[in-house]
Amino acid sequence: MKGMAELLRSGATMLSRSCPECSSPLFQLKSGEIWCANCQRRVVIVPEGEEATAEAGLELESLERALVKKISAMEGTLATEDTPAKLKEVAEVLDALLASLERLRRVRKG
Numbered sequence: 281m282k283g284m285a286e287l288l289r290s291g292a293t294m295l296s297r298s299c300p301e302c303s304s305p306l307f308q309l310k311s312g313e314i315w316c317a318n319c320q321r322r323v324v325i326v327p328e329g330e331e332a333t334a335e336a337g338l339e340l341e342s343l344e345r346a347l348v349k350k351i352s353a354m355e356g357t358l359a360t361e362d363t364p365a366k367l368k369e370v371a372e373v374l375d376a377l378l379a380s381l382e383r384l385r386r387v388r389k390g
């Protein structure tokens with residue numbers, strides 16, 4: 281656990297950027313890591329370093345989580361559907377969801 285004062289004493293520098301989670305000022309540690317003293321966690325800033333980019337990264341992350349959730353929900357639907365027409369429908373939706381997930385992961389990797 282490192283407070284702001286302690287961070288500064290250890291040679292960390294306060295950045296002009298703020299934490300995307302709590303809006304507290306972020307610190308850059310001597311090791312180069314970006315740290316939020318309020319959340320007590322490392323904050324990952326996507327290259328370019330702009331706050332907007334970091335926020336977009338977070339949005340993609342929650343989008344990915346939502347997609348994964350939907351895909352596992354479809355698994356239950358698939359197990360209970362018996363009619364070929366319905367199954368085809370479910371398979372099509374699954375296909376679209378998986379394609380979105382794959383594309384999303386490609387975008388996140390850059």
Ligand SMILES: [Zn+2]
Pocket residue numbers: 299300301302303304316317318319320
């Ligand atoms: Zn924070």
